[in-house]
Amino acid sequence: MNASDSNQSQQLQFKEKEKDENKPTEKERQNNQQQQPISVALPVRRVKQGKIGKDSIIVLDEYENTISYDPMLSSKIFFGCSKKEKKTVSLFELLEIRQGYRTDNWHRAVRTKRFQENAPEDHCFSIIFKHPRFVCKSLDFIAFDKNKALEWVEELRLLLNKENKSKKEEISFDENIWLLKNYKNADLDKNGKIGFNELWKLLKRLNLQLSELYVKALFKETLERSGQHQNQTLTQKEFLHLFSVLTDLPEYKNALRLANDEGNDWLDANSLLKFLKEEQEFKEIELKKAEAIIDFCEPGGQEIGRAKILTINVDIFDGENGEPQITHKHTFIAPISLRNVLNCIKQYAFIQSQYPVILTIENHVSPLQQKEMAEIFKQILGDHLYIPPLDASLHPLPSPNKLKNKFLLRGKTLQTINSTSPRNSKKISKNLEEKEENSKNNRGSSPPLPIDPNFGKLIALPSFKWICGIQLAAMNFQTCDEELDINKGLFSINGSIGYILKPKILLEGRDPRHKTTICCTLEIAIICGQYLPKAEPGKSGIVDPYVSVEIFGIPNDRCKLNTKPVYNNGFNPVWNENMSFSLRCPELAILRICVKDFDSTSADEFIGEFSVPVQSIRQGYSHVRLNTGSQHLTDEAASLFLRIAFS
Secondary structure (H helix, E strand, O other), rough: OOOOOOOOOOOOOOOOOOOEEEOOOOOHHHHOOOOOOEEEEEEEEEEEEEEEEEEEEEEEEEEOOEEEOOOOOOOOHHHHHOOOOOOEEHHHHEEEEEOOOOHHHHHHOOHHHHHHHOHHHHEEEEEEEOOOOOOOEEEEEEEHHHHHHHHHHHHHHHHHHHHHHHHOOOOOOOHHHHHHHHHHHHHHOOOEEEEHHHHHHHHOOOOOOHHHHHHHHHHHHHHHHHOOOOOEEOOOHHHHHOOOOOOOOOOHHHHHHHOOOOOOOOOOOOHHHHHHHOOOOOOOOOHHHHHHHOOOOOOOOOOOOOOOOOOOEEHHHHHHHHOOOOOOOOOOOOOOEEEHHHHHHHHOOOOOOOOOEEEEEEEOOOOHEEOOOOOOOOHHHHHOOOOOOOHHHHOOOOOOOOOOOEEEEEEEOOOOOOOOHHHHHHHHHHHHHHHHHHHHHHHHHHHOOOOOHHHHHHHHHHHHHHOOOOOOOOOOOOOHHHHHHHHHHHHHOOOOOOOOOOOHHHHHHOOHHOOOOEEEEEEOOOOEEEEEOOOOOOOOOOEEEEEEEEEEOOHOOOOEEEEOOOOOOOOOEEEEEEEEEEEEEEOOOOOEEEEEEEEOOOEEEEEEEEEEHHHHOOOOEHHHHHHEOOOOOOEEEEEEEEEEOOO
16 A cells, blocks of 8 residues: 655655656647657558558657557548548557568568569568457558668657566556546547536446436536636546545545544554554564655555566477478468577567576477477577586486576487488388377277366366476466466566476475365455456446455365445445455465456456465555456556455
């Protein structure tokens, strides 16, 4: 919980530190427009579904933090086109800028020589950005001038690197900045103010169902308070005041009153010290630190980064051109050369983490091409490839710290082949294929055994594999679900470096599933939430959220409890419900808190979640930031207010 004292009287209020203090005002921006351009434009043609589009233009606006693209520019001037025709991408949604033929769209398009002549690779680039329904999406363009395209791409990369650097340092939610962003989006006529109709639409978009009479009365009261009731529009300051009334929940003040001996809804330094020691269990904190928290705002933050995948499974088959290729047999996925895949893996493997990456090789390659495969691995991975010593079987594998920036190959080995002549190799290859085919036929001769669906779901969970001592649990990273949530929650405790020491019970070789004695009880109070998004972007209606709390671990600890739904309120729903979980093996228990949209006629839809190992939880009050959207990414605003205790 964050604290600051705005009036320097050592009273504690929930407030975030102001950001962007140097951001120019509207007046300064207008004065600067004549001194420097506010945007950079580049004539381009877009490539979509393998076809080159008409002449167009993209505009980078650093003030608005957007990239705009107009597909209809061939018939009208860009700045005169309507909003529906102009496509806009926020710079905050950018993931990567690529030059050349480096997306699936380009790979499909450049198969013909004619296309390559019309779209030289040094003129081509791609903008990769986050998409609400998919992992990401690319906009692929051909620039008329390759030098200008290079300058434009470099400018974009500078902005992207600057944004990524600020994200890595810290995430802190500034409520005022977030509200003003929504204020700007609600201002449809762009006059710098919003009327009642615009405010009403914004409340619907923010998942808040209120009486229209109540909102009108609050709207009128806000205008009268500022003496601007004749204008019938809200300025930014008036808008922030109105929302401070809407978000003034008693639950936050009650938490402060309980921590204050005199029952006030603020804390002085001594009360804050007592609160941090007794409620939050910061045992070593001193009075000077409590005073510093009050004198200077210290917003809570968390390090973020993209998911770090440290194990990659590679299916390798014989290629038609004599080089091995990667594909999935009996599917429609086009094969990719092993050389290209390894180049891509090497380029991105150690950006987020320097710890070793394990390449699991599914080897379907004939002996002839296995030699070529080995040479490709050595040639591309070079010094990054870990080559075990001759006596490796006599010693344990080096620690992850000693294997930083290394690739480890994992797979089955064939028996030594004395003769590698083409004739013998073909014979061995044919025997291997016959053996594989016979194995398939033998498997098919036995009737399939029915598997209980619940058991199938259970063994898909990584937690089930971890409690059995399995070190590498295969995951499907193409679909975000509770499996990935649990995996992400476990590995987030040490910065997501990808390696975690096993619990003591597993290191000692004991089976945790045999534990029957209750070690502790986890008590959770689901108090309230704020700024929950809709289950699907653009969906009409307001969510009816409820909270599902589940423990994943040994079978005796598995438990799931739900709150009652709060109807028509995703803006600031209040539950005030208590839950209790008895744990026998807390060192292997993972807590998953999931918010869903209740639906009496169909399946409840996902809104957001947060997963964390039980032993990484500190008791006391917490604001839990939710992972939302189809990719379960950390939401800048959506959170739950909880109180956690152990007994």
